[in-house]
Amino acid sequence: PFPKTDDHQESVINFDKSESPDLKHNVLQRYKNHASTNLLTAYADFFAGIRSLFPSRNITNNEYDKARDWVEIFGLSVECSLLLISHCIEEKGANVSFNYIDSVARSWADQEITTINKAEEYLQLHQARTHEVSKLLLHLGLRRTPTVDEINLYNHWVNDWGFDLK
DSSP states (O other), rough: OHHHHOHHOOSSOOOTTTTTOOHHHHHHHHHHEEEEEEEEEEEHHHHHHHHHHTTSSSOOOHHHHHHHHHHTOOOOHHHHHHHHHHHHHHHOOOTTHHHHHHHHHHHHHHHHOHHHHHHHHHHHHHHHHHHHHHHHHHTTTTSSSSHHHHHHHHHHIIIOOOOOOO
């Protein structure tokens, strides 16, 4: 979509992981401060935000196309898309594949998580559930981060069967 040029190497969104422990809000705030009303520059700013989340990795044109689809086809806002990427990086690490991120974007769109507010609400609930599952695993003698399947099973127990930790 937009080839990397020397102009895009110097992003309006400068990134340094040591600046803030809260990576996603740092990038989102910088995006909001520098996003342009011009569509072409708005995508350049969006892509700069993506590059800042992957500082040691080159993003391919195919990956940029997928990110643009999240906005144009799935209806996610740019800020929501950046938060989605940040969440996936936190869950899977910096080498997370764009195919995985794309599947999460589809899932969010299906659940109508398309705005920054809905995404933040969803992530707060996800974090709370992850913490609850971690406590349950600790009671079982397992000291590790719960898997996605364990979180889904816990959600099924709580939402469908009415169980709780008490």
